[in-house]
Amino acid sequence: MRQPPARHGDPLEAVDTPALIVDLDALERNIARMQAGAAAAGVALRPHAKTHKCPVIGGWQVTAGAVGLCCQKTEEAERLVEGGIKDVYISNEVVGDAKLVRLAELANHARLSVCVDDARGVAALEDAAARAGSKIDVLVELEVGGGRCGVRTPQAAADLAARVAAAPCLSFAGLHVYNGAVQHVRTAQERRAAAVALEDKVGQALALLTGQGLSCGRITGAGTGSFAQDLEAGILTELQCGSYVFMDADYARNRDAAGGFEQSLFVLATVMSAPASDLIVVDAGLKALAFDSGPPLVHGHADLVFAGPSDEHGEITGPAGRMPAWGEKLELVPGHCDPTVNLHDFYVGMRAGRVEKVWPIAARGAGR
């Protein structure tokens, strides 16, 4: 069994490394800020738990007013329901018998909804729900610019919705319209153009659904990068933002970013080698940090560059003679929060310089 990297009451310097650190004050402010934004716009907030993978943080979000949580995988949904979350949306297609058996059974223990983009998926879901004796809310994914999953046309969405509505154990619950590609587009103007395109395509689908006598309970989408523009477009009824709880170095590169969210997530690392005057090596590399959206930043050290990772090393360069000392601990701002979290087993929650929470990341690795 894994041992946690800290004990309650420890100061930061006593936390073993690498460790995932959460600034609890900043986390709470981020949760409250997004909830207030959704409430002011009159839309529901269903935060994405693929970011934190932790039912405790999810519980804080629900207590603050979220209608439930999103996740991407059946195993994540299991961990969230086990952790007390009562309304979970798997905002993704689920394909394969083993998964569908688990998903349909889980629907007997929580309000569960899931995405489809294929008639074969609808048939398999109906079959699994019938066997488990459960009822499942189903949303049709309509592609809105991400170029990933989702039916390509409003007509195809309406046709698939009719299949869902005709399935005895399924209920048509709405449209899933998430554009992942736009979250990291740098200017608000470009993100606004994407939101307008989304509005047009969803409007066409809604007209077709209405023509078929189907009501569209939820129109769900948006992320931390696009929600402000999506709210302006005014067509979503539910926001799926996830990263706002933690933020990361890549989101910090978005200009005109909305919301004033604070960096609350850090990877604590130790200087394990100081072999040259302009080079230190820390004990966190590819197995403690995600690099798909660029390297981490060194918090509070704008003159240091995380130049190169290997499996368990991070090379940091900077001004000769003015580098952090051998044995010193540094806070790194991850390039991409979600896959960084998935590398760790515990959060160490800090407040006023002391460890206040040590939370298992219950859905870490829950990838099926």
Place this chain on the structure above:
Amino acid sequence: MRQPPARHGDPLEAVDTPALIVDLDALERNIARMQAGAAAAGVALRPHAKTHKCPVIGGWQVTAGAVGLCCQKTEEAERLVEGGIKDVYISNEVVGDAKLVRLAELANHARLSVCVDDARGVAALEDAAARAGSKIDVLVELEVGGGRCGVRTPQAAADLAARVAAAPCLSFAGLHVYNGAVQHVRTAQERRAAAVALEDKVGQALALLTGQGLSCGRITGAGTGSFAQDLEAGILTELQCGSYVFMDADYARNRDAAGGFEQSLFVLATVMSAPASDLIVVDAGLKALAFDSGPPLVHGHADLVFAGPSDEHGEITGPAGRMPAWGEKLELVPGHCDPTVNLHDFYVGMRAGRVEKVWPIAARGAGR
């Protein structure tokens, strides 16, 4: 608790996805081939367990003739010793009180060796060993072209070795001379030049050590990319190769590669969406595969390109109308084996089309 993705006797099609698949015949041939190569050259083989993080596979390597295993982290060493490995080398600097307490205690239960590159590290290690009442073998890391950890000059190595030799609870056990940067240099000619440079620098250090009356028990280094050239240079007494057990897409790009090692590791994924004639989406992305050394290849499908990952999706493009079907399972060859393994909790070992082994990856996430 995690549930394994397969049961004994299952055919591949019944394995839930994403799952880490091992071809057991290829694994056994790779283990035997590297052992035979080391034996023919008259050097010891101490395979790197940071690749597989699994004491069962490590036990197979020891049974085949390995003198022990390498790992990078104290927690990895704990998992290996718990799993029955009796001789473990932490081929890395270990810095921080919490880690050193654990390391020194572990040395009471196995033959343990570790790396240093700083006099402060030697003092901290001696202090921890004295408190635990243990004896620790210590190797001095000499930088040989990787530009990462390690003292920079032969003289500094000799000075540090003298400090180790003078510490009552430590024994000077040799030199650590690993060049990570050269493993993925594409031509054997360039790798040979690096091996010659290594030979020169180590030769100078050995002369200084001899002058101080210190014998150098082990000269340890090399990886799967460089071992053939390092053996030609003739200065190493111990090989640390790790990736040869599995191989990956990046090692496959090395030209003139030695050894004939076979790809034995795959990530099994399911086509979860087929939204266009030239696009499929599989259920494996950044949380099931490492992308630091490029995207995975689709095994047996040279015409398919893994074009883009997101957290839990992989977009694969290819010839319109000739794509794998919705629901089909595909084997992906990881771009980089070590950090891919670290994302999974189980190996599914296949032989003759059936699941023969389901092994926990005991040191998954053991990063401290």
